[in-house]
Amino acid sequence: MAPSSPASIPRITALDFDANRRHRRHSRESGRHSRESGRRTFGDEDFDFMGEVAQEIIERDRRKMRREVVRVLSFVCAVLCCLCAGSITSFSLYGARFLTDLHYTQYRVNAVSIVAELAMYLPVPLYGYLCDRYSPPPLALLSTFLFGFGYLLAAYTYKSGPPADATRDTQHGWPFSVMILAFIGIGSGTSCMYLSAVATCAKNFATAKYRGFMLAVPIAAFGLSGMWESQVGAHLLYQKLPDGRKGEVDVFKYFVFLAGTLVGVGLLGTLGLRIVDEEELIEHGVENLERSGLLDESEFFRESPDPTPAPRTYGTIGESGSGTATPSDDNFSEDFDLSESQLLKKREQEGRLRKKKWWLLNHATHAFLTDHTMWLLAAGFLLLTGPGEAYINNLGTIIPTLTPENYFDLTSPPAGHASTHVSIIALASTIARLFTGTLSDLFAPPSVPDNPPSTRVSFSRLVLLLPSAFLLFLAFVNLALPFFTAQHPSLFLLSSTLVGLGYGASFSLVPIIISVVWGAENFATNWGVVALMPAGGAAAWSIVYSVAYSRAADGEDGECRGYACFGTWAIGCSASVAVAIVLWSFAWKLWKQRNVVV
CATH class of the missing domain: 1.20.1250.20 (MFS general substrate transporter like domains)
Structure with a gap:
């Protein structure tokens, strides 16, 4: 090794290697290939991520279009x-x-x-x-x-x-x-x-x-x-x-x-x-009650025994919990891709949504008749x-x-x-x-006053x-x-x-x-x-x-x-x-x- 002073910056020179050593061309090419492969792998992952986003957007638009077709x-x-x-x-x-x-x-x-x-x-x-x-x-x-x-x-x-x-x-x-x-x-x-x-x-x-x-x-x-x-x-x-x-x-x-x-x-x-989209209609009705002051959050969300249990399915909200007219095959494929914990969470949300619908309809009927x-x-x-x-x-x-x-x-x-x-x-x-x-x-x-007021x-x-x-x-x-x-x-x-x-x-x-x-x-x-x-x-x-x-x-x-x-x-x-x-x-x-x- 060549001597070096402690104050100098340590570096490796050519004298530190045997001039007669065999060059490992394969190693250099392998390293270069590995680095290029690494760069391509990162690009592929980025490409896959963007592809998934685009696919989700396409799928979302497809579902929206299907809902509109069913609506018409x-x-x-x-x-x-x-x-x-x-x-x-x-x-x-x-x-x-x-x-x-x-x-x-x-x-x-x-x-x-x-x-x-x-x-x-x-x-x-x-x-x-x-x-x-x-x-x-x-x-x-x-x-x-x-x-x-x-x-x-x-x-x-x-x-x-x-x-x-x-x-x-x-x-x-x-x-x-x-x-x-x-x-x-x-x-x-x-x-x-x-x-x-x-x-x-x-x-x-x-x-x-x-x-x-x-x-x-x-x-x-x-x-x-x-x-x-x-x-x-x-x-x-x-x-x-x-x-x-x-x-x-x-x-x-x-x-x-x-x-x-x-x-x-x-x-x-x-x-x-x-x-189509009946669950959004239910949410909108609950929000209107909240804004009007007629709905106390704890009144619905407090767990209490219901004398009239909600049925297994209701309206157009089936076991998928969706108010949209989506074919059952799509619901099955979506459920197939979910884990067991996600399925349990989804079913819990469906039951909660069914319960909310029945509560809202009963409350709305009472308010209407009185x-x-x-x-x-x-x-x-x-x-x-x-x-x-x-x-x-x-x-x-x-x-x-x-x-x-x-x-x-x-x-x-x-x-x-x-x-x-x-x-x-x-x-x-x-x-x-x-x-x-x-x-x-x-x-x-x-229904909601315009701000600024409209002149129509x-x-x-x-x-x-x-x-x-x-x-x-x-x-x-x-x-x-x-x-x-x-x-x-x-x-x-x-x-x-x-x-x-x-x-x-x-x-x-x-x-x-x-x-x-x-x-x-x-x-x-x-x-x-x-x-x-x-x-x-x-x-x-x-x-x-x-x-x-x-x-x-x-x-x-x-x-x-x-x-x-x-x-x-x-x-x-x-x-x-x-x-x-x-x-x-x-x-x-x-x-x-x-x-x-x-």
Whole structure:
């Protein structure tokens, strides 16, 4: 070794090595290769990490795209379901045929329509409860069985002829009670299919910018269903007169057509109605309760025995805990990649989420039922829709009362055909529902005040609801005043137009208001409670009409003509709608006092 001073920096020189040693070329190349390999290994790891990030982003976008596709397809299925579900609104197309072909009295015809109304409205709270907790598809499947059973039974009951107590012939048809049973199934199927479709749209678009329009479209489609179905019955499924001309609807063929159509659409709804991202909706509902001060954190998160244990699965949140409509294969592959501890943690989160949903829905139901403004809204809805339903069900028998006895052209009555009125009501209702739903999105005040304040024009949804109710009021005034429709039967078309506009707009705005004021997470239950109300109103005003009609009818053939057949009923309906306007105005005042954005 060469000597070196302690102060110098130690270094190795060439003299420290044997000049005659063999160079280890392999070692140098190996070292260089090792260093290069090390650099490449680090680059590969970096590349793999970035690749994993990119793959996760792609997978996240793929899941998001799949959710949006499911959301759109569910919306399309919901619109198709509603486009067929309102078949009961075409009752006036064949209601008069029950009088002539089955020899039913006006009491019995009204009994059939009333039973259908009660079956359509009374179970709605139960159906809404099931829809919120177990998802819409089971409800759509139930509607398939109810519609198929109801319309096929009604078809063959009609084909069998008059019942024994309505004819003197030795051969008679099935009892009147069988027709009642058939329309119980039809009414229940209507509410099942309608509620499952509307609830799907309300939840899937709860946070969308145009949620009012997305909710108004299926509701409008429901009103449109009566129009196209009645037109099919009147122009395609008609009876031929002896001279070859087109007669009235063939009721048997019409019922069979409705049975097949609604069974097919019900199966489509069973497969296509899905709620997307329901867990986010639940979290949003809990956050709203926290901000409002109604929710104490310890109230839910404190572990306490639950008297009603949460079910294994609920809604669209299955064992994966996801409210998205994700295929089970993806959930299985995700679970397969998790460790045992991660699986346990995931299942614990799923159980907690299920528990949270049931707690939130129960709390929301209690808050809704104890809110005084809800009962004002529901009472007004009862007083408004009852007369509207009674009008739609009985216009088929009002038309003959406006036809003079010496009027011989029965193919063109002065008040118009029943199918024409049904189409006018359906078309006007559809336009009103879409129009008011769109306006409620464009001009409704924001739920959270803008900062800085926005300069756009905004007004409450009640500004649209109250004038809509006034249009319905004018429709009945047109019938109630003896010098209008009674003297000029063609004005009956004006009443049908006003009924369609006012009735349709109210049926669109009331569920929108419910989803805005009380949230969308419990929408099916809340809307089911309010939708129960028209049952009483429709039954009451249909009974009033049948009593007035029967008292004014001739004793021989039971037919009635003139203002006395409907005048008293129309006056009462006008007063009922006026009271509804007052109740809604009072509810609006209370919402203003509580700073509730409507």
